[in-house]
Amino acid sequence: MTALLDVQAVRKVFGGLVAVNDVTFSVPEKAIVSVIGPNGAGKTTFFNMITGIYKPTAGTISFDGRNMIGLRPDEVVTNGIARTFQNIRLFGAMTTLENVLVGRHTQSKTQFFDALLHTARYKSDERAGLLRAKELLEFVGLLDKRDELAANLPYGEQRRLEIARALATNPKLILLDEPTAGMNPQETEETKHLIRRLRDDTGITVVLIEHDMRVVMTISDTVTVLDYGTKIAEGLPFDVRNNPQVIEAYLGRGAAAGEFGKNAAAPSSTGDAV
Amino acid sequence: MKKQFVGLAVLAALAVGADAQNKGTIKIVSQTPLSGGQSKLGTAIKNGVELAVQDFGQLVKSYGFNLVYEPYDDQANKDTGVANANRLINDNDVLAVVGHLNSGVAIPSSEVYAKVNLTMVSPANTNPLVTDRKSTGAVTNRVCGRDDVQGPAGADFVITTLKAKKLYVINDKTAYGEGLAQAFSARAKALGANIVVDTGIEAGERDFNTILNRAAVDKPDVVYYAGIYDQAGPLLKQMRAKGITAPFVSGDGIDSSELQALGGSDNMKNVYFTTTSGPISSLPSAKRFAERYKAKFGMDPEGYSAYGYDAAKVVLTAIAAATKDAKGMKPTRAAVAKAVRNVKFAGITGAVAFNSRGDLPVAKYFIVQAQPEYADNKVFKAVSVAAPTPELK
Amino acid sequence: MTPELFFGLLPITIVDGISLGLVYAVIALGYTMVYGVLEFINFAHSEIFMVGGVLGVELLIWLQKVTAIKDAGEKVIGYSIHPLGALIIALIFAAAGAGALAVAVERVAYRPLRLRGAPKLVPLISAIGMSLFLIDATRFIESLFGQFNRPFPEFSAQPFFSVPVPFLNVSVPIKDFVVLAVVLLMLGGLIYLINYTRTGRAIRAVAQDQSTSALMGIDVSRIITLVFLIGGALGGVAGVLYALKYGNVNPYIGFIPGLKSFTAAVLGGIGSIPGAMLGGVLLGLIETFAGTYLDPLTGGVIDASYKDIVAFGVLILILIFKPAGLLGKAVSEKV
């Protein structure tokens, strides 16, 4: 398998703080890769660099053989990378269905004047968009909520809606930032299932940041561990779990030993953001 | 829907109760800014009209009409002025308008009056275009002068009497100020003056340091200001504070007691302005007017109060004349508009009469020298200038 | 333009620019205080400034009347109060009055909206309503007693404020130094209050996060009231300084300085106290320089009326390159 996403020695410095320190990371096609690490390890910053929200201080990122450095977030999306956010960022004043339709933005060929004049292109695009949005809502189990305002959905459904919205961009790679945060065990289980289906049914490659080790251990092909911005371990879930450096990273920071592998149900609202 | 039925009931009641002996209502209307920074001048006009209606209302009432005066606020804003105008033309009782203060409002509003031949007598619009338009020629009149007379009159005074060579010309960037400044500059240049600075200041601006600093270095012979007292006062005050003692010359826009209040009584040395309305101190009739005005409104009249009074007198005289022609019936607006042109009397602001386009045929201009007290303002010089009649536009 | 004229005008232009800028700065402080805490442009601040000026001037006129010492012929020969003393009393009075008014405005026009979670633009419109109301209400009250254009009383027997003091080769009236002193005092006091007191810490906390502050036991409503009180008081002080500097007040003076000061606050970085100061002075300088030099440099083709274009042009350029203003912190949004 060739690497779909290839990150070489990427580095991000904020003021004097090195948030991500020369991390090299590669994701093969159709893999499910987890990025874990204690709070403040630089995981979200890492995502933000891949998606073009931050520009790396140094290093290269290539996706599907194309350079991603210097592209705007929307251009990154066009290349096939979609994401969700740790602190859910839905369009609260729009309906569930419309949120997904926004995700269709790059897929639709409709131009300004098509919308004004209701051209054939507009009509076919809208229809195609609606059908696809319906499919995606069905896929995440939210079709019956399509006319609800996104802001009114319960927490778990909002997370799933974010996934549906990201899928609407028709990505090859999807980055999920703590997709199960704030979910109860049953919702977590459903989401885990959903992530698997993502890969198995649609062939999308998945990279996720996750705190719930039970999720990480059961669905990941490989796991990458960041600590203080540096990659300290990488490998199969089992190996990583028993890596002494990883254990130290978690324990040494005073985190409860039990957290490792426990269901970290509380949403880490002030987690990795820089 | 209840509202309508109630409304209809009220209508019916009103219709029955209408005064049977009355031949109906005649309204005269004023449109001036009654709110906003220029409301002082607008209110002065309104009060003048009110006084005139009190004095000469009988001219119209004697024919058995109910005379009503309605003041409108045009907010010195042409949208409001035009909206009001559209309201007025649909009220058949309105036979004449006294207005406006601002030429920028008067020009578009009078286009509306002209559509129904509703006459407008302006107490204050000196911009030539107010009476120089083909479309409104029949209805626009004014009892004040024109910029193309006032400006040159000022320039003549500045160049020949004050012997000034080096001039600063400042205007307030309104239709009035800039128009006056242009007329002034044109004549001054023709008379060989050197206009070193010809600049505008923004409406509402109070910081004139930039222009005055230069004047302090340049030492112009005269500073000519075309604008309204509310900026002229602070300008004068700041100018004198900078030690610039050059004469300060202006137009009728500063003819107000506020000039002394805002500019400081101590700074009135070497301050002159041109106006067609003589100062109260020099005209006995004006003095009587001022006393009565003060008794009624509790404040001193402004220059524009007298214009408002005379304009209203024109209107009432014209309506009375037109009514007489109509054998005591309510005259048409066109008849009133026509009658205005035949009005002739000695007003507080001087001899009032109209030429074929509604201007004073010969305007008597006073060069007034300001004094520490507004009421003491003195006539420095008087000139009579025939109104020019440039081609209609 | 001759070099003599160019250099002759330079010192006075700098002095006038700074002096104008200082007035902008005090008004800008009021905008910035409220914005820093509520992220809301208090559009009625220009009218609070105006009311402050009117209150101060009215008090001074009254003081001038009651403290006049007359000789046998009823001629005023002096005053039993020093003009500076009278000014200080007027400043305090105007600050108190304008502060109270700002609190009242907040109660009536903003708080109900905030409590009901109205969209951000809505208080902007009620602020505009408030402005219209305050202007006409002031005019109405003033015209009950006479004129609404009120000159700043000179205490003319001792025209203290206009006494010129030689400075930088030019003579600067004392009032400009008074303005400078008051402004520096205000700024220093404000920086001390915000950074070194318990109340200041509470204000900063509320600015950061209202709900967390409430959880930490801070009475958020009280702090917001306090912020409006301080902002309003600053506006009141600015109003009196403006009257001192330009010689008169009326109900319509608020608009232009308000607009300019708001611009100054943004230029410096809205929400930042030193930024408001810097922005004010900078804007004052830009305007004064443009007003002075545009006309002679272009031979009158571009005259002083273009100075606002220069001021806004500079603002736009600065914001394009420093999108949060000169001293504003670029708030990188949490992603």
Add this chain to the structure above:
Amino acid sequence: MSALQDKRSDSSGFVVIYALVSSIVAAIAIGINLGPLRFIPLDGIIPDILKTLIFLAFVSSLLLANSLKTSARAKMIVFLFVLVVAIPVIGVSNTQYLDILVNICIYSALALGLNVVVGFAGLLDLGYAAFFAVGAYLWAIFGSQQANNFTGGGFPLNGNFMFLMIPIAVVVAASFGALLGLPVLKVKGDYLAIITLGLGEVIRVLANNLNRPINITNGSQGVRIAPGSAPLEGFLEWLSGLTGIELFKLELLMYYVVVLLVVGLAVILTTRLDNSKIGRAWVAIREDEIAAQAMGVPLVRTKLIAFATGASFAGAMGVLYAAKFSFVSPESFNFQASISILAMVVLGGLGSIQGVIVGAAIVIILNQMVLTAFSNFLADLRRGGLPLPSQFEPAQYQQLIYGIILIVMMIVRPKGLIPAKRNAAKLENLERGELAQKVGKQ
């Protein structure tokens, strides 16, 4: 909520009857020059304030038809009857009302344009009047002799060119919007507000000063479009001769028809944009810029489209405004003008198409009719003996009352009079169409 779930009882009958009755009452009460149609001599008998109320009741029939649950046919009947029959009949009799309706239409279209910028895309624009100025000056300059100052001559253009100038103004204003927007749209939130404010002032100051060295705008004197440059002059004269209705009334009626069409077009266009990919991208940006970008929405480009679209509406209305007033001067495009259009948008409901039209109508009716009528009413009462202090001239305090009304309205309806609703029904229609098509294919 979709239309299907609307549980309110059907009010079609009520609305139609209301519209008919209120039209007839209005025609009798305020159509004072109806000639043979005049039933009773009401001249000067109905107090102004009552006429105003009757007019309000009449105009609100449109609002009722649009907001109550009614059948499509009832809506159509009311709209056609009121807009095409009643208003022209009443308006020709009493041009004040027609004039106000024309102004409402002009400002509605402006508010619709600003709504795209502020309501949809969430970009606070405090200098919107600048684009209005661009359109107005475009026609004022080329529709008068003003253009001869800097061209070879040959102006004014014939009045009929106004219709051509509207699309030109759309393009010019939109390009202006794009040009000005390009550098500034990276700036966010309130900083954008102050930049747009600055740009607005720059345009106004330019208009006020570009009378030298070359006289382009005639400065503060303003540009007057000489009569005779009105569009369709010949046709209207012929019509006037035919019907005996004065020319100026027909002219006003012509403007009514044109602005009504433009507003109708503006409503259709903004509705279409709102329910398209572009509109969704705007709302997405308004709600969360970062998320929108992460969904592939290019920020600057999308904002630029909003800015240019809003500007183009203002450009078009500027031309009509200039033509209707036949006089254009810089103070009409100051900061207060921008703010009052913004007030219409916020008052009506940000992002709500119906709302901003209602907002525009309320602001115009209040300022140009109700407040004046009210102050005349008070003055009448005083003449009748009501003790009002002599300093209190009611006409002087209209703005004070307007201020209070603005505050109260915002407190009572903080989301606007008719808050925006994301319209799901439209999507469902398409969906149904799609399903039908799909079924048809199978």
